[in-house]
Amino acid sequence: MTTQKVQEVLGKIPVPGTNKDLIYLKMVDKIQVEDNKISFELTIAHAMMKTHLQKACTTALQENFGKDVEVAIQFNTEIGSNRMDKKDVLPGVKNIIAVASGKGGVGKSTVSTNLALALAKTGAKVGIMDADIYGPSVPIMLGIRGERPMMENIDGKGRIIPIEVMGLKAMSIGLLVDDKQAIVWRGPMASSALKQFVTDVNWGELDYLVIDLPPGTGDIHLTMVQTIPVTGALIVSTPQEVAMADAKKAIMMFDGPQIKVPILGLVENMAYFTPAELPDNKYYIFGKDGGKTLADQFEISYLGQIPLVQSIREGGDEGKPAVLNDEDKITQEAFTKLAEKVAQCVSIRNANLDPTKIVEMTT
Template structure:
């Protein structure tokens, strides 16, 4: 292409060559370029991404700068401010209307680290700048309050249009709600079947969530009543399946994945997270020991044709913080763990953005 003199149209033309590699469309068609203006030899605009946790933030900024330099005469100075507007496909205005994307964290086997993944995913999404909530739906064994050190905190109740609503507790920028904050320990374990379902339904509708980009839902293990109630009550954007690398955990994760894909349930499986993937000795940070075996998470992901969203190392420091209830400050964690959770948060945000874009496109093609 021939170089063009500086003008709004020429800049848009140059930027139309920059493609978002995930969404497979150019940044102009995706409506990512806003408030474009030219002052003398300088170009200013906002680049509005589909998530603040965008793994391609730097790549896209650089590609925009390069395109303008390459296609505009005299290589103008480019000033880009990066912004984000998280997309949604949630159109139900009755249930959780202020929440854009609801993501459940599930597993087949117990104790593989669902709560650990749910809590840290929420903390790291918030750290990336996303408005994030965490709903602990493990009615029999809520562990979120313990991990975040908010056990015993009583959430505020406010009156909204004549109805009492429970306000989630805020910690480290995450809005948190757990049934464990409402009832005594001993009460939780005795709930059964229909009681659990109605309690969960009430619990979901009685909370006053603020505007959220992502609400992470920590599920109990297995594939029982709570799972069915949740998928029937809440419009889930997708589910993340947590497994450890051992064959026993994989077998159960396989069952859970298949359940979410069953016709009457039909929740998109966003991908697999492999927890306790390997151990990095604190004194030898270059070494990785795959204590529970290697490649299990990837095999499961391949089998179901979904991405492996992340691999979280086995970390005694992580376990210690969770037991002490000091998880809320992820900056205290060893770097290798922080890197893994940060990558996971970005990958989940990316999958949601891709899924929402695909949905929008298919909507458009249906109407056309």
């Protein structure tokens, strides 16, 4: 029994939701072997993986080195980051997740809001930024419509303090400008307003900042990736052909040679309809498996399905997000699983790809 051999065994344990192992993903540290005791540190992206990995590691090590081997794992739920920019924008923010769709009305804001809350439920420090300048809906979904954020003065510069709600820090462009004003902004004006908005908010320390982007694939998206260091993009689509065609454009924009922001994965929203009284019945009213096919085609991770259920719509309209509704287990589980996978994809991205930085356009 040597540290080398322990490493070999751990190098065969897959991480749920990925096809990579613990060693490959650099999750193991400080392996020690003493008499019949093996100890090491295991860094995980969220607490939910703990039980599974505790068991998987113990079983594998005991199978290799004998039943009476004692396995002591110290878990760190430190959420990593791999920013390498100068950190003059959003300096305390570890990971920035841009939620994009191409098409509007597919549930981008719904997914952003419930994802942010589900991540926060795992103990992470999470912010949500509503950057949908033409249709900001996060204030309604979080029940903070009409609130006016406070300002503070830091080194002679006015900074916006995000609103604290349901364990999140939240900010929306809709809380700063009224609807009638924003709607007439076009092109450069919208981009420059957004640029200022994004950098003027004082987020403090965050593990994840979720950004609800406007639909489309235009100037605003380019401005965004050139202003802040986006860790990865999450693509939301419904299974319909028209939505998928637009999702493709969004994938190609982020993935394209000019921008190269990694795609964390694709989530299929309104994947099937489930009536509350018949939770086992699934009706694929917008088509079946479209999201999976699209994800396969572009070789991006498929992060699963969110069902179409009335309570999600109601929760959104009433400012009571579905993921917090304990009576709605199906929805709660769907968003919790999504958050788990997103956290995992972020940590895989940080371990394997080039460091996150602000995009510099090449042409």
